[in-house]
Amino acid sequence: MNFEHSEDRRMLADSLNRFIAEQYAFDTRDRIAKSPEGFSADIWRQFAELGVIGALFGEADGGFGGGGFDIAVVFEALGRGLVVEPLLGAVMAGEAISAAGNETQKALLAEIIGGTTIATLAHDEAGSHYELARVETRAARSADGWVLDGAKVVVQQGAQADLFVVSARTAGAVDDEAGISLFLVPAKTAGLAARDCPAIDGGRVAELRFDKLALGADALLGTEGQAHATLERAIGRGVLALCAEALGAMEAAKTETLEYLRTRKQFGMLIGSFQALQHRMADLLLEIEQARSAVINAAAAIDADRVTRERALSAAKFSIGRIGSLVAEESIQLHGGIGMTWELPLAHYAKRLVMIDHQLGDEDHHLQRYIALGKEVH
Template structure:
């Protein structure tokens, strides 16, 4: 099979890689990612201008891509530069608008594509683990609108978001798939409070509290009580994006480790000449290629209508990149020796990001169990 990207995707990758290398070097990246904002609005607008966001959505919705391989190309480039901009939020909220939005709601996609609107998914709650059905935040009808009460945890750029996609229970109990609805909530809505903080690997997140937050009837996205299907679908987009980002980060970690083995000398010879280290590096290279193959499979499956085939491929990729990402982080640090943990060396930041990717949208244990469960006869 031919796994080469189309010419348009190769051109997009070249443009993104060049932009990231010029504008997002490791020192500039760390200043941005660990700073008070966690990202740089002017750079985010530039990412939108060169097509990093538009490539995530189909042409008929104002983008110029939207396929699985378009998403993987973009996020692999972002992973290579450890880009901390809120592009993942743009992807998941934008895809939710496409899947379930009314024409009026879909009009908001233009602002997301243009980089004018920062969007964030507010779904995870304290103690909810990774199950989509574990939603306790509640929404009740109030006249023609809704009142939302509850809390959401670790919302990426939640304090900075102009638009929040919020999951809330309109019927049933926590743990039940039925009864979960989705709402579009302005980031400055009355009654909404956010406690923001820096993330371990860079970027910002927030704990959100909804205290009698009132929204209109037009805030409901999709059908009342049927939000889980949309959540599963947009989580699939996020899983592919994170897996591709991990592969990009692995490539850089691998290349930097190889270069270190070629140049660091002991006993007058490069340490890369030691057979024990050669074996460890060879195993690492094979594992990275396995992760790449899993991402290719997931990207190809993302657009399939068959749910089981699609979701199994996505869970397989998330499990693989979670396991291999941790291995790459550990081995790269160890092969660098003590210098590998220093702030000044980029390797430490790649290792942190690889480890934390595993904990977004389900870790390797969660996705291994999900892969097995999806394979059981109905």
């Protein structure tokens, strides 16, 4: 299999990396991440104009990419710049709409790709512990549609989004795969409340509460009670995006650490000349290349059969969790005390790497999942 990027992907990567370097310097990113909105509407509009959002979607949906390597190229660049704009939500919500939506619902993809609608997935709940099928939020049929009750947690840009793809149980026990349905919920729907808060690594998240929220029959996305497979596909693309983002953050942390070792002097010598530090840096470089291989493998498998796809994704997320924590720790230790200072970008890369491990399933969860999926093969 040829893992070389196409000319279009190379051009996209070059233009996106250049845009981030010129328009998204660390002080700009820091200001955006700490803002009340948690992202920049102007940067979001420019991402749409550059085709960055469109690269995450296939041609049938109005985009020009949508493959695993398209997602990886975009999010690796975003990771290098610590970008906080809501592209992860666009990937997951967009995939759910693309996979399960009717023609009317799929028309919303044009607004997402054009940057006029911010969409995100609202699936995680307080007691879910990363288990995909554990859904307590309930949806009951009404005379003219549905009524939702429940809550979702850590919803990316939950207070700023225009549209939510919400999972709710329409039948079955709380952890049954069957009986989960998806609904399109506009942010201004009566009965929806969002409690906004800053995320520890920048940007904003929210807790959503649904209190007898009434929806029309046309809000149901796909077939009632059959949304588990759609969720798995959508979240799988989110896992790939996070792994690629982590790889970009690792590369940036590595570059900063190498530069520090080449310029910092101690006892009249460059600390990069100390053999013990050289060995630690060499080990780190090898680990980052292993992470890159895991991301490539996951990107190549994104459209494969379910077990192959999910095993590759869980293997990548496990590797990224382990290696990301190692890169965060080693980079800060090789910098010394200055590595912990708020003003240095390195501390923010380290925080992001640690938090990526906790999004969409941590290292332990994906190791167990990888083992369980292997048993399905045999």
